[in-house]
Amino acid sequence: MGFLEPANLIYAASLALLVLIYLRARARPTLEVSSLILFEPVPAPVARSRILRVDLIFWLELLALCALTLAAAGLYIRRPEAAGPHRNRALVFDLGAGMGALDGRITRLEEAKRKALEIVASAPAGDEFSVIGYALDAATIRARGARREEVRTAVTGLRPLAVAARPAALRAALIDARGAAEVDLFADRMPPANVLADARPDGRVNFHLLGAPAGNLAIVALDPGVPRSSAGRCVIRNFSMRPQVCELRIDAGGKEVFHSSLIAEPRAQMIVPYGPLIGGGIVHARILTPDALAADNERYALAPSIAQAHALVMSPEAGVRDDLARIVLAINPNFIVTSADPSLFSASKIGNQRFDLAVLHDCSDDGVNAAAKLFIFPEPRLERSKRPPLLPVVGTAALAELQSREDASMLGTAVLLGPARVVELPGWMDPLARGAGVGEHNSFALAATGRNPDGEVGVISFDIRNHLLLDPDRMDALVLTIDTLRRLVAPQDLRIVSTGAFVSVPSFGRATLISPDGSRRTLIPDQWGRVRFRPLDAGRYNVIGEGGNVQVFANYYDAAESDLAAIPPPPGRPSPRLASVSVHGEFHVVPAALALAALALLFFVAESAMLTRRAARWGAGHV
Amino acid sequence: MLETRAFEPAFLQRLDGLVLGTKRARTVRAGRRNAGRVQGAGIEPENFREYAEGDDLRFLDWNAFARLDDLTIRTFRADRQVEITVMVDASASMAIPERDDKLGLALTLGAGLAYIGMSENDPVRLAAFSGRHGAHNLETTPFHRRRESYISFRPFVTGLSCGGETRLAAAAGEILLERRHPGIIIVISDFLVSAGDYEDALAQLLAARHEVKVVHVMGDQECSGSYPPGAYRVRDCETGETREVTFGPREAEACRERVEQHAERLHGFCNRRGVTYASAFGASHLDEIMAREFPRLGVIA
Numbered sequence: 001m002g003f004l005e006p007a008n009l010i011y012a013a014s015l016a017l018l019v020l021i022y023l024r025a026r027a028r029p030t031l032e033v034s035s036l037i038l039f040e041p042v043p044a045p046v047a048r049s050r051i052l053r054v055d056l057i058f059w060l061e062l063l064a065l066c067a068l069t070l071a072a073a074g075l076y077i078r079r080p081e082a083a084g085p086h087r088n089r090a091l092v093f094d095l096g097a098g099m100g101a102l103d104g105r106i107t108r109l110e111e112a113k114r115k116a117l118e119i120v121a122s123a124p125a126g127d128e129f130s131v132i133g134y135a136l137d138a139a140t141i142r143a144r145g146a147r148r149e150e151v152r153t154a155v156t157g158l159r160p161l162a163v164a165a166r167p168a169a170l171r172a173a174l175i176d177a178r179g180a181a182e183v184d185l186f187a188d189r190m191p192p193a194n195v196l197a198d199a200r201p202d203g204r205v206n207f208h209l210l211g212a213p214a215g216n217l218a219i220v221a222l223d224p225g226v227p228r229s230s231a232g233r234c235v236i237r238n239f240s241m242r243p244q245v246c247e248l249r250i251d252a253g254g255k256e257v258f259h260s261s262l263i264a265e266p267r268a269q270m271i272v273p274y275g276p277l278i279g280g281g282i283v284h285a286r287i288l289t290p291d292a293l294a295a296d297n298e299r300y301a302l303a304p305s306i307a308q309a310h311a312l313v314m315s316p317e318a319g320v321r322d323d324l325a326r327i328v329l330a331i332n333p334n335f336i337v338t339s340a341d342p343s344l345f346s347a348s349k350i351g352n353q354r355f356d357l358a359v360l361h362d363c364s365d366d367g368v369n370a371a372a373k374l375f376i377f378p379e380p381r382l383e384r385s386k387r388p389p390l391l392p393v394v395g396t397a398a399l400a401e402l403q404s405r406e407d408a409s410m411l412g413t414a415v416l417l418g419p420a421r422v423v424e425l426p427g428w429m430d431p432l433a434r435g436a437g438v439g440e441h442n443s444f445a446l447a448a449t450g451r452n453p454d455g456e457v458g459v460i461s462f463d464i465r466n467h468l469l470l471d472p473d474r475m476d477a478l479v480l481t482i483d484t485l486r487r488l489v490a491p492q493d494l495r496i497v498s499t500g501a502f503v504s505v506p507s508f509g510r511a512t513l514i515s516p517d518g519s520r521r522t523l524i525p526d527q528w529g530r531v532r533f534r535p536l537d538a539g540r541y542n543v544i545g546e547g548g549n550v551q552v553f554a555n556y557y558d559a560a561e562s563d564l565a566a567i568p569p570p571p572g573r574p575s576p577r578l579a580s581v582s583v584h585g586e587f588h589v590v591p592a593a594l595a596l597a598a599l600a601l602l603f604f605v606a607e608s609a610m611l612t613r614r615a616a617r618w619g620a621g622h623v
Numbered sequence: 624m625l626e627t628r629a630f631e632p633a634f635l636q637r638l639d640g641l642v643l644g645t646k647r648a649r650t651v652r653a654g655r656r657n658a659g660r661v662q663g664a665g666i667e668p669e670n671f672r673e674y675a676e677g678d679d680l681r682f683l684d685w686n687a688f689a690r691l692d693d694l695t696i697r698t699f700r701a702d703r704q705v706e707i708t709v710m711v712d713a714s715a716s717m718a719i720p721e722r723d724d725k726l727g728l729a730l731t732l733g734a735g736l737a738y739i740g741m742s743e744n745d746p747v748r749l750a751a752f753s754g755r756h757g758a759h760n761l762e763t764t765p766f767h768r769r770r771e772s773y774i775s776f777r778p779f780v781t782g783l784s785c786g787g788e789t790r791l792a793a794a795a796g797e798i799l800l801e802r803r804h805p806g807i808i809i810v811i812s813d814f815l816v817s818a819g820d821y822e823d824a825l826a827q828l829l830a831a832r833h834e835v836k837v838v839h840v841m842g843d844q845e846c847s848g849s850y851p852p853g854a855y856r857v858r859d860c861e862t863g864e865t866r867e868v869t870f871g872p873r874e875a876e877a878c879r880e881r882v883e884q885h886a887e888r889l890h891g892f893c894n895r896r897g898v899t900y901a902s903a904f905g906a907s908h909l910d911e912i913m914a915r916e917f918p919r920l921g922v923i924a
Contacts, residue, residue, distance in 0.1 A: 028856040028867065034716035034725075034845060035815035036859045038881050039868050 004074025004591065011069040018065060022058045057607055064603035071596035076589050088128050088144060088203075090177035091116045091151075093158055094187035095135040096165030098561045101188070101214060101292040108211040109160050112186035115208055116155050119184055120148060130180065135161045135536075136500050138172035144180075162295040162538040163500040164558035167195050174199030186210060214564040215240025217264060218296035220557055222285045224252070224303035226333055227277040232303070234272040234285050238264035239563045247288040250274050252303060253281040261289075267565075280305035282494065282553065295538045296562045300553035302496050304332040309489075310353065312370060313339040315361035323469050324359050324376075327478070331485050357489055361464065365390065372456035372488040376481075377463040378423055390452075391459050395422035395444075397437030400462050402446055402476055405433045406501075415476045420446065420462040428452055428528035429459070430504060432487075433480050447480050449487045451506050451530070456488045495552040499538055503552050504530045511545030516554075625727030625906050626780050629734035635773075637913075643740045644921035645705055645807055645834060669698045705806050706748075706766065707740040709733040710794060711783070712812030712840075713751040713762075715860045718785035723842020728906040729811040730780045732838055735913065736809055739922055741770045749779055752794030755787030761797045788861045789816045795824040805832035809920070811903075813840050814889050815861075822892055829896055836899040836920050839889055841882065843905040848878025 003009065099109040120129060130144040131154040142154035170191050177183045181203040185191070188211040196205060216239040225232035238244045243263055250258035258274040280303040287297040311328050315321045321339040328335050342363035358370035362377045380393040400420035422444045425431060429450030436443040449458040460481060469478045497503050505511065508529040513521045516539025523531035535541055535554035543550040628634050674683060674694035687695045711733045717726040733749060740747040746766035753760050764779045791812065798808065808828050814821050828835045850870040858865045868874065886902060893900035901916035
């Protein structure tokens with residue numbers, strides 16, 4: 001029993017008012033007499049009963065007011081859920097990278113599986129189980145069913161993923177578990193209380209906290225540097241409370257370029273320089289020292305090629321050309337950059353030279369022969385244009401804001417940009433960032449990349465005039481531009497991605513995906529001739545298709561998930577919020593407002609009947 | 624305010640021809656040693672007796688001594704004056720109910736009886752008794768013998784106020800402490816005290832050989848119990864004690880019965896002890912009371 005709106009109990013003051021009115025009405029006037037000898041003495045019990053005289057109308061009004069006050073306060077009763085013959089139970093597993101941490105000899109997920117199997121084994125026959133996992137998303141591993149063997153198989157088949165578990169995924173998992181009388185949640189860290197409150201599971205949530213604090217080393221970042229020019233850097237973080245020995249090995253092009261044992265300070269980050277590399281290619285760094293979590297002990301990076309490449313930068317403004325040329329050279333110093341004014345650009349002067357990269361600002365790509373093209377502030381279709389533009393402009397925004405990036409979700413603060421042109425992205429392009437006009441609600445893509453038969457195509461829809469890319473207050477715009485350029489100039493058969501990100505690989509036929517664990521999967525291309533997959537394990541993926549092999553290297557790192565030294569609350573002592581949710585889930589809340597209002601109405605009707613009766617007794621024609 | 628009638632000429636004119644009778648003989652044995660101070664006019668011979676040593680030689684019958692040579696003393700039946708004390712209850716109960724004006728009725732009757740008592744030139748005084756602030760209080764006027772001095776009672780009668788408890792026994796004790804000759808004591812009160820209290824007081828006065836007359840004063844509302852119907856908390860004006868009462872026809876009847884019982888008990892006691900009892904119920908019936916009850920008190924025309 002409780003109140004949904006306890007503040008409305010203030011209406012109970014009306015009871016005091018009614019009692020005051022009643023007492024005032026009942027107060028006897030004091031009459032002074034010459035002597036009490038002349039008046040009948042009344043026995044004490046009778047006197048007491050007169051003080052507490054039952055005035056039925058008063059009590060009816062009091063009860064009616066009580067009922068209305070309780071109804072206004074939202075009185076509810078908690079009714080235990082009726083126990084059916086067979087209970088539905090949900091087993092919800094955290095499949096984040098942290099669950100893959102070793103806790104002794106077994107991982108946390110293995111421990112969770114063991115507990116889950118015990119629950120399944122001890123459950124009465126007829127109980128139905130569903131198995132739900134969550135990390136980036138929630139997924140029902142096995143729908144509700146009573147076959148124990150299938151449940152055991154589903155539980156046994158769970159494996160940790162190299163991604164961080166998101167609260168939204170937990171919320172979705174709990175929503176999927178609705179209808180279960182009991183939810184067993186296995187996780188290595190306390191879920192946020194608001195997630196449980198928002199999900200409002202129907203049944204009781206039994207939280208199983210797994211794992212103990214453990215030390216962990218992780219490769220936070222790997223920068224290959226510029227071959228033959230600048231040294232690379234590897235950033236390593238020690239999440240342990242103690243100094244840790246870290247044996248680090250870095251390979252580039254299959255050759256060892258760094259191998260050393262380092263001492264990492266407790267709860268500190270260190271930067272390990274190496275190189276410069278002598279050539280481009282894949283750089284592979286790994287921590288050889290065994291620790292609790294292996295997923296964050298490897299990292300890949302792509303060193304730019306040392307071969308000379310040609311880049312074309314075209315813009316109507318010299319300042320923009322200069323800014324873009326600097327950025328292109330910063331990405332790869334081996335680029336030979338040619339800058340040109342579109343109005344003065346003549347294909348005959350440059351000849352039929354093929355560029356490795358063409359950066360086109362506010363101009364068309366007519367006559368430009370390049371393996372990769374980046375359109376910045378793409379030119380709308382002009383009347384004199386002979387062919388339709390590759391990226392049709394469907395609108396403009398006077399002032400655009402950068403709101404989100406695909407790999408960084410929502411930005412904390414929107415970045416104010418300059419004017420932008422809204423491009424209708426073709427289906428083969430994947431947006432990298434989104435934004436909207438200032439004061440507008442409809443968002444559009446601010447950056448995107450894709451591949452068509454002519455080569456790699458990228459677009460940045462906002463204008464970069466007035467040295468916008470060099471503005472320190474708009475660093476996100478510069479980073480976005482660099483990332484887009486890197487995607488365009490990256491080798492097509494090598495990809496460095498983060499786990500959990502969608503990867504699309506051109507393939508006009510079926511392709512086979514070989515995962516880091518050796519498993520194979522067939523991928524079906526979409527209408528744009530590409531296959532897509534989402535790497536959920538760290539390591540190398542191999543996509544074998546008709547167009548050749550594409551290697552995808554997936555890196556994993558998450559500061560929260562990798563931090564295994566955080567001391568969780570003792571097992572069996574859930575947070576107060578969680579406990580309250582659990583208790584809440586055991587009962588059905590049945591509001592009593594309607595019943596109380598009906599009761600009050602009944603009291604008032606009874607009072608009216610009494611008044612009518614008294615009026616009739618007194619001979620009054622009306623009440 | 625009724626007491627102001629006691630000094631109106633019309634009221635006094637009605638009392639002019641009346642005399643307050645007394646059961647006690649107004650004569651004493653003159654010639655005795657202790658009777659000298661009552662000698663005076665109106666002496667009539669009663670008897671002779673032999674002279675005894677110490678007798679007053681002025682009452683020696685010299686003619687008989689000359690003829691018989693015996694010393695003979697003449698005795699006379701001599702008129703004597705009877706002291707009359709009119710005791711009026713001035714307790715708080717005499718003012719309640721206010722509209723009944725019991726104190727006014729008591730003072731009017733007391734003043735009237737005093738006026739009648741003065742017709743025989745008897746010394747008359749008025750006294751008021753009450754117990755205020757825990758101590759009994761008896762206020763008395765000087766004795767007045769002649770009707771010409773009746774007006775001297777006016778300040779006492781008109782200035783008397785009610786208050787305190789009814790301490791009749793204590794007042795009687797104070798009277799007795801004066802050690803005066805037995806006389807007539809008229810007690811005018813509502814006697815709304817315990818029976819033991821007023822019976823003790825009256826018994827003391829009787830024991831001192833006073834002739835006691837009782838005028839029982841009650842108000843109209845008290846007698847009829849005609850309180851407005853409803854629930855009340857009644858408070859005793861003297862003791863402060865309260866009681867929850869609901870007035871109605873049944874309760875009024877019960878109230879009347881209790882008044883009658885109270886009066887009957889007092890009347891019965893008076894009858895048993897030779898005390899003259901008169902009831903004066905209702906100030907509005909003053910003339911009827913005087914016509915009906917004064918003869919009972921020994922007032923004769």
